[in-house]
Amino acid sequence: xxxxxxxxxxxxxxxxxxxxxxxxxxxxxxxxxxxxxxxxxxxxxxxxxxxxxxxxxxxxxxxxxxxxxxxxxxxxxxxxxxxxxxxxxxxxxxxxxxxxxxxxxxxxxxxxxxxxxxxxxxxxxxxxxxxxxxxxxxxxxxxxxxxxxxxxxxxxxxxxxxxxxxxxxxxxxxxxxxxxxxxxxxxxxxxxxxxxxxxxxxxxxxxxxxxxxxxxxxxxxxxxxxxxxxxxxxxxxxxxxxxxxxxxxxxxxxxxxxxxxxxxxxxxxxxxxxxxxxxxxxxxxxxxxxxxxxxxxxxxxxxxxxxxxxxxxxxxxxxxxxxxxxxxxxxxxxxxxxxxxxxxxx
Amino acid sequence: xxxxxxxxxxxxxxxxxxxxxxxxxxxxxxxxxxxxxxxxxxxxxxxxxxxxxxxxxxxxxxxxxxxxxxxxxxxxxxxxxxxxxxxxxxxxxxxxxxxxxxxxxxxxxxxxxxxxxxxxxxxxxxxxxxxxxxxxxxxxxxxxxxxxxxxxxxxxxxxxxxxxxxxxxxxxxxxxxxxxxxxxxxxxxxxxxxxxxxxxxxxxxxxxxxxxxxxxxxxxxxxxxxxxxxxxxxxxxxxxxxxxxxxxxxxxxxxxxxxxxxxxxxxxxxxxxxxxxxxxxxxxxxxxxxxxxxxxxxxxxxxxxxxxxxxxxxxxxxxxxxxxxxxxxxxxxxxxxxxxxxxxxxxxxxxxxxxxxxxxxxxxxxxxxxxxxxxxxxxxxxxxxxxxxxxxxxxxxxxxxxxxxxxxxxxxxxxxxxxxxxxxxxxxxxxxxxxxxxxxxxxxxxxxxxxxxxxxxxxxxxxxxxxxxxxxxxxxxxxxxxxxxxxxxxxxxxxxxxxxxxxxxxxxxxxxxxxxxxxxxxxxxxxxxxxxxxxxxxxxxxxxxxxxxxxxxxxxxx
Numbered sequence: 001x002x003x004x005x006x007x008x009x010x011x012x013x014x015x016x017x018x019x020x021x022x023x024x025x026x027x028x029x030x031x032x033x034x035x036x037x038x039x040x041x042x043x044x045x046x047x048x049x050x051x052x053x054x055x056x057x058x059x060x061x062x063x064x065x066x067x068x069x070x071x072x073x074x075x076x077x078x079x080x081x082x083x084x085x086x087x088x089x090x091x092x093x094x095x096x097x098x099x100x101x102x103x104x105x106x107x108x109x110x111x112x113x114x115x116x117x118x119x120x121x122x123x124x125x126x127x128x129x130x131x132x133x134x135x136x137x138x139x140x141x142x143x144x145x146x147x148x149x150x151x152x153x154x155x156x157x158x159x160x161x162x163x164x165x166x167x168x169x170x171x172x173x174x175x176x177x178x179x180x181x182x183x184x185x186x187x188x189x190x191x192x193x194x195x196x197x198x199x200x201x202x203x204x205x206x207x208x209x210x211x212x213x214x215x216x217x218x219x220x221x222x223x224x225x226x227x228x229x230x231x232x233x234x235x236x237x238x239x240x241x242x243x244x245x246x247x248x249x250x251x252x253x254x255x256x257x258x259x260x261x262x263x264x265x266x267x268x269x270x271x272x273x274x275x276x277x278x279x280x281x282x283x284x285x286x287x288x289x290x291x292x293x294x295x296x297x298x299x300x301x302x303x304x305x306x307x308x309x310x311x312x313x314x315x316x317x318x319x320x321x322x323x324x325x326x327x328x329x330x331x332x333x334x335x336x337x338x339x340x341x342x343x344x345x346x
Numbered sequence: 347x348x349x350x351x352x353x354x355x356x357x358x359x360x361x362x363x364x365x366x367x368x369x370x371x372x373x374x375x376x377x378x379x380x381x382x383x384x385x386x387x388x389x390x391x392x393x394x395x396x397x398x399x400x401x402x403x404x405x406x407x408x409x410x411x412x413x414x415x416x417x418x419x420x421x422x423x424x425x426x427x428x429x430x431x432x433x434x435x436x437x438x439x440x441x442x443x444x445x446x447x448x449x450x451x452x453x454x455x456x457x458x459x460x461x462x463x464x465x466x467x468x469x470x471x472x473x474x475x476x477x478x479x480x481x482x483x484x485x486x487x488x489x490x491x492x493x494x495x496x497x498x499x500x501x502x503x504x505x506x507x508x509x510x511x512x513x514x515x516x517x518x519x520x521x522x523x524x525x526x527x528x529x530x531x532x533x534x535x536x537x538x539x540x541x542x543x544x545x546x547x548x549x550x551x552x553x554x555x556x557x558x559x560x561x562x563x564x565x566x567x568x569x570x571x572x573x574x575x576x577x578x579x580x581x582x583x584x585x586x587x588x589x590x591x592x593x594x595x596x597x598x599x600x601x602x603x604x605x606x607x608x609x610x611x612x613x614x615x616x617x618x619x620x621x622x623x624x625x626x627x628x629x630x631x632x633x634x635x636x637x638x639x640x641x642x643x644x645x646x647x648x649x650x651x652x653x654x655x656x657x658x659x660x661x662x663x664x665x666x667x668x669x670x671x672x673x674x675x676x677x678x679x680x681x682x683x684x685x686x687x688x689x690x691x692x693x694x695x696x697x698x699x700x701x702x703x704x705x706x707x708x709x710x711x712x713x714x715x716x717x718x719x720x721x722x723x724x725x726x727x728x729x730x731x732x733x734x735x736x737x738x739x740x741x742x743x744x745x746x747x748x749x750x751x752x753x754x755x756x757x758x759x760x761x762x763x764x765x766x767x768x769x770x771x772x773x774x775x776x777x778x779x780x781x782x783x784x785x786x787x788x789x790x791x792x793x794x795x796x797x798x799x800x801x802x803x804x805x806x807x808x809x810x811x812x813x814x815x816x817x818x819x820x821x822x823x824x825x826x827x828x829x830x831x832x833x834x835x836x837x838x839x840x841x842x843x844x845x846x847x848x849x850x851x852x853x854x855x856x857x858x859x860x861x862x863x864x865x866x867x868x869x870x871x872x873x874x875x876x877x878x879x880x881x882x883x884x885x886x887x888x889x890x891x892x893x894x895x896x897x898x899x900x901x902x903x904x
Contacts, residue, residue, distance in 0.1 A: 036851060042863070043854070043862060044863070044871075062851035062852050063851060063852060064768075064849060064850070064851050064852075064853070065846065065858065066846055066847055067846060068583070068586075068587060068733050068843070068847065069733055069736055069737055069740070069843075069846075069847035072592065072737045072847075073740055073768075073848075075744075076737075076740035076743070076744030076745075076767065077740075077744050077747075077748075077764055077767055077768070079748075080747060080748055080761075081764070082764060082851070092590070093587075166574070167571070169580070169584050169588060174588060203491075203493070203574065204574045205493035205572075205574045206462070206493060206572065206574075207572070210466075213466075213468060214467070217484070218483045218484055219467055219484045236870075238870075242468075332588065332590070333588070333590055333591075336584055336588035336589050337396060337400075337589070339584075339588075340396065340397070340400040340401045340584075343400065343401065343404065345574050345576055346404055
């Protein structure tokens with residue numbers, strides 16, 4: 001009796017749900033002008049940009065948030081892929097898709113004018129939209145201003161037992177290491193990473209936010225992290241007091257500049273809606289969207305001269321590493337092997 | 347395992363229907379796994395020498411430590427609690443029957459986040475200790491670090507023991523009362539009956555449950571990545587994404603699958619010719635042991651601890667983070683997300699269980715070598731990291747869609763585009779491929795206890811294999827079927843990597859949304875969604891758990 005009731009109930013639920021699923025699927029391709037996006041940036045962060053673009057351009061945007069496997073999905077789908085545009089939050093993922101010959105150039109004078117050449121791929125195969133600076137966090141009460149000014153300074157024995165980082169395999173740390181390989185060679189980069197490991201206060205762990213917390217709580221005095229996590233902490237009243245104990249240092253201002261990674265965009269080779277795709281890239285590299293990136297996501301606009309508001313502005317301007325990011329992305333593989341050799345996470 | 351010659355004459359006539367379709371089904375399910383093997387064979391940058399000289403020993407040691415720790419933990423908690431609620435009478439027993447399943451509703455990485463928040467330096471535990479003892483900094487005292495192998499073992503044991511509990515309970519429930527009564531008549535007490543009769547008889551189920559838990563632990567990425575513990579799965583991702591070497595990553599995954607298959611074969615060999623069948627089919631309600639008050643207390647604590655640590659504490663923490671933000675959760679299309687998750691989980695659970703029943707029964711009708719081999723491969727999807735298997739799903743679907751499109755274009759001048767890739771159908775297929783092992787393990791363990799003679803008797807009385815299955819086999823393995831459906835359901839509710847890679851546009855589930863926020867280190871926003879996974883998952887868990895209890899053979903249905 002009970003089990004029959006359960007069976008019936010489940011059948012009913014199943015039917016309702018399955019038909020609603022079918023509706024979702026059937027509803028997707030409808031409007032005249034559409035744009036299909038694969039994005040490794042979380043959808044909730046992309047939504048505000050998409051909604052404004054939809055309103056402005058009259059194009060319906062469909063999106064899937066994919067992190068790992070975006071390259072493989074594009075490959076398997078081939079020329080019939082529905083994706084018109086890919087967006088990533090890391091340069092290596094973007095260049096890997098470019099190297100697999102799955103992209104087409106963004107032919108747009110507007111975009112070329114908006115985005116400096118160092119943040120664009122060969123033939124504008126990919127376009128950077130924001131830069132994300134990898135900075136050093138210090139404890140205001142235990143580290144004097146100027147005491148640490150470069151990534152290289154982190155290996156000084158005076159920091160022994162005083163540094164925190166997340167896993168060496170994380171994209172952001174790997175791309176920082178790849179930039180050091182690009183500037184100073186593999187051997188020097190390996191020595192640097194070994195020196196950094198020797199100074200760690202604890203085994204690498206957690207996310208970027210956890211490193212900032214660790215500095216605030218006295219577990220370590222110095223940490224590596226991206227800036228936007230810090231911005232989020234200062235905006236959240238629960239964590240503001242902790243964030244205020246921590247200072248933010250842009251490294252290597254006297255020489256090559258602070259390492260930045262990018263979030264970027266590219267038009268796929270399979271794109272069926274190239275015109276809409278180009279419009280989308282133009283919109284995202286334009287003034288409105290660029291300012292919104294700073295305001296909402298606390299990242300740095302790539303377009304020069306865009307006014308930055310709020311927390312990000314309060315950190316002041318900084319000099320970013322000018323090396324072409326495509327070159328750094330090619331060194332990501334060797335960088336991961338260095339992390340293996342140094343056994344950084346152990 | 348039954349040789350074809352053992353079948354009664356009828357199987358020769360109708361056996362054809364039980365040879366080709368199961369084999370074909372198994373091959374279709376095996377296709378993505380074979381695709382991953384194919385990727386592993388592609389030429390690519392050699393990776394093994396580099397790994398062997400750097401991180402491989404650490405991968406091996408960490409993975410082994412994790413598996414041994416989780417294995418011991420889940421086996422102990424799962425078996426003991428299952429025996430207590432099935433065979434002993436103590437306060438709260440009926441509630442524990444289903445409550446013990448609750449921890450499996452929470453994704454492991456969410457539990458990892460919650461406990462890290464609680465136990466790290468700034469968390470309430472250490473802050474409280476500091477205030478109490480007057481310590482001021484981290485250097486004044488020692489506190490175990492949760493983001494270690496030990497922490498990963500604890501977290502995974504807490505969320506994975508229900509796999510053992512569920513299958514062990516189904517096994518204890520299905521056990522013939524006669525065997526237990528013989529033991530009792532011979533003067534064995536509760537504990538000795540448990541150790542010498544019930545436990546050996548439940549071995550296939552215990553092994554199946556522990557295997558599931560260990561495969562889950564082996565392929566976990568979220569927890570080990572957050573704790574920065576280098577296991578093989580983390581290595582697979584470093585090679586794939588960091589070194590942009592998919593072939594090398596597939597080689598690691600396939601090598602691990604080979605090790606898993608070898609271990610399973612070893613266990614089967616160790617079982618030898620032992621059989622685990624019910625001595626006869628007399629089923630009656632099991633009389634439960636009455637415990638002394640002290641033992642009742644102990645039984646209560648033994649069941650309450652895993653529920654509290656694995657469910658109540660994390661769920662309460664999530665609820666606390668949620669209270670202020672309930673409206674926000676609904677703003678984010680909560681109902682839509684819940685329906686999507688529920689729909690996927692229900693359909694996949696039903697399909698995987700049906701396929702598992704079909705495939706587990708086929709060898710009883712007619713066993714052939716190709717079928718046995720195909721079954722072995724079809725059941726191994728669970729032994730691979732979900733993201734790697736998802737790539738294996740992309741390839742045959744992409745191939746099929748593009749071939750079909752090309753054929754239609756050349757023949758009729760119309761394009762079918764991507765017919766199946768990036769649809770809900772592909773996603774559900776992927777779930778079946780990945781979680782078939784879960785369902786098969788449960789159903790298979792149950793069938794091993796049903797003597798083949800029962801099938802033969804039904805067939806002698808004129809039933810076709812299908813009638814024998816539906817009217818005789820099915821009622822006997824019902825509890826295990828429900829357990830299988832429940833396991834797949836909960837697994838799909840939590841499933842993340844395959845859903846992220848394979849889903850259609852504008853299609854989100856509770857799990858993908860939770861991860862969006864948690865992965866962006868915005869835990870406060872993730873909390874209500876994680877809680878929703880738990881809540882939506884709980885209802886079927888409770889309903890099915892009751893159905894399992896009611897489905898015991900011989901149990902009177904009201």
